[in-house]
Amino acid sequence: MSISVSIKVRRELVELADKMVRYGIARSRSHAFNIMIEKGLSEVLKEVENWEDIYKRAEEMEKQGFKLRHGGLSKLLEEERNR
Template sequence: MSVTVSIKVRKEVAQLAEKMVRYGLARNRSHAFNIMIERGLEEVKREVAFWDEVYRSAEELEKSGFRLRHGGLSRLLEEGRERSSTPP
């Protein structure tokens, strides 16, 4: 059962939640905040930093003229998310 609460968070934490949604790590901000609470902020920061680098690298490859096959990047990112969300 879910309960709605209002909280204030640091801007950095709200931005982290937005990135989690953008990268598909969370369905929405509420889900992102729940993940942060359950996993801990530091673990979530590491995962988002990893995906920041993946997206940055993909953009650099595109700028240099490298082309992924249609759907190739999405498949790679999905596989990476599955690996990163599976406990060791």
């Protein structure tokens, strides 16, 4: 059973929650904050940094002329998440 709680957090944590949603680590900000609480901030930071690196590398490959098939990156990212 979920219960809503209103709290104030640092802007950096909200930005981290937004990144977690953007990279598919969490379904929503609420889910992201629950993950942060359960896993701990240091673990979440490592995971987000890993996904940021993956996305940056994919962008670099596209700039170099590599073509990523539609959904190809999503499949790779999903496989990585399942590890």
